[in-house]
Amino acid sequence: SxxxxxxxxxxxxxxxxxxxxxxxxxTSINNLQWYRQNSGRGLVHLILIRSNEREKxxxxxxxxxxxxxxxxxxxxxASRAADTASYFCATVPNKAAGNKLTFGGGTRVLVKP
Amino acid sequence: DGGITQSPKxxxxxxxxxxxxxxxxxxxxxxxxxxRQDPGQGxxxxxxxxxxxxxxxxxxxxxxxxxxxxxxxxxxxxxxxQKNPTAFYLCASSGPGQGRGEAFFGQGTRLTxx
Numbered sequence: 001s002x003x004x005x006x007x008x009x010x011x012x013x014x015x016x017x018x019x020x021x022x023x024x025x026x027t028s029i030n031n032l033q034w035y036r037q038n039s040g041r042g043l044v045h046l047i048l049i050r051s052n053e054r055e056k057x058x059x060x061x062x063x064x065x066x067x068x069x070x071x072x073x074x075x076x077x078a079s080r081a082a083d084t085a086s087y088f089c090a091t092v093p094n095k096a097a098g099n100k101l102t103f104g105g106g107t108r109v110l111v112k113p
Numbered sequence: 114d115g116g117i118t119q120s121p122k123x124x125x126x127x128x129x130x131x132x133x134x135x136x137x138x139x140x141x142x143x144x145x146x147x148x149r150q151d152p153g154q155g156x157x158x159x160x161x162x163x164x165x166x167x168x169x170x171x172x173x174x175x176x177x178x179x180x181x182x183x184x185x186x187x188x189x190x191x192x193x194x195q196k197n198p199t200a201f202y203l204c205a206s207s208g209p210g211q212g213r214g215e216a217f218f219g220q221g222t223r224l225t226x227x
Contacts, residue, residue, distance in 0.1 A: 006155075033215060042203055042218035043156075088155060090216070099144055099163055100171070101207065101216055105155035 006089060006107045014112050019076040021107040023089030024069075030092045032065055034074050037086045037106070046074075046087075051094070079111045116140070119204050119219035125227050126191065126198065134189045134222045136204035143208050145187035146216065149173060150201040159202075162187055191224065199226050 007022045025032070031050045035043040049056045049065045049072065056063045062075040076083055088106045092099060117138040126132045138145065144163050148156040158171030162181040176195025181187055187206075191198045201223050207216040 035216075040201075040221070040223075042220045043205070043216075045215040045217070048215055100158065100161060100169070101144075101146060101205070102158060102172075103148070103156040108153075 006087070006104045008107060009105065010108045010110070012110045012112065013079055015079060015081055017079055019079050019083070019109055019111070021074050021087055021109070023072045023074070023104055025072075025089075025091050025104075026070065027091075028094045029067070030094050032063075032072050033090045033092070033101075034061075034063060034072075035088045035090060035103075037088065039085075043088065076109075079109075081111050081113045083109060084111045085109060117204060117206050117217050117219045119202075119222050121222060122220065124222055124224045126224060127227060129193045131190055131192050132224065134191070134202055134204075134224070136187045136189065136219060137185055138187075138206040138217070139185060140206055140217060141184070141208065142206035142217070143184070144206060145181070146205040146207075147171075147177070147179065147187070147189045148203045148205065150203060150221075152201075156203060159189065198224055200224060 005024050033048045034046045037043045047058045047063050049063050060077045065072045086106045086108045088103050090103045120135045146161045147159040150156050157173050159177050160179040162168035165184050168179050168181050178190045201221050203221045204219045205216040
């Protein structure tokens with residue numbers, strides 16, 4: 001079973017537009033992480049947000065976390081063609097539940113030049 | 114330089130054969146993970162290990178086996194009991210503190226049954 005579920009499954013935007021994707025999860029977490037995957041490659045870590053944080057920024061990335069709704073969002077501002085990739089959220093459960101890092105199904109983002 | 118290495122990049126398996134995928138890291142991470150990815154899908158956890166000589170089943174462990182005899186190495190064996198093994202396999206490691214931080218991924222092994 002997947003802990004995180006991303007929405008939408010696919011997103012197509014023009015270069016310069018913002019891209020927003022959401023992640024919902026089921027159980028209590030220690031932290032939530034976002035990753036990027038280019039086709040046929042390994043995943044690259046983008047940003048980690050802890051359960052006691054509500055918002056975090058890294059360059060053109062903005063992540064929010066709402067633990068009451070068990071959801072997170074990733075915003076990519078001023079998108080570029082090079083942002084074309086799949087984006088995944090992953091959760092680390094709280095201490096009592098162990099350190100199982102579980103991924104969602106991903107959002108495929110296409111940025112058209 | 115530090116990182117996580119998977120080999121081989123491509124692997125072909127005949128029906129009924131066991132094959133072993135290699136994963137090595139020199140990041141001094143305690144936690145290591147194996148995931149399976151099918152085309153257009155997310156990552157599903159096969160096995161994970163938080164410390165040497167210990168590992169736990171993930172969500173789809175049936176037909177797979179692992180060992181963790183050294184901190185640096187976490188090989189995955191795909192056994193003949195795995196009926197549909199064709200997939201992209203990804204290994205990851207994370208640390209410190211038994212893996213609560215970001216995970217680093219290898220470049221994957223693409224396994225095909227012929």
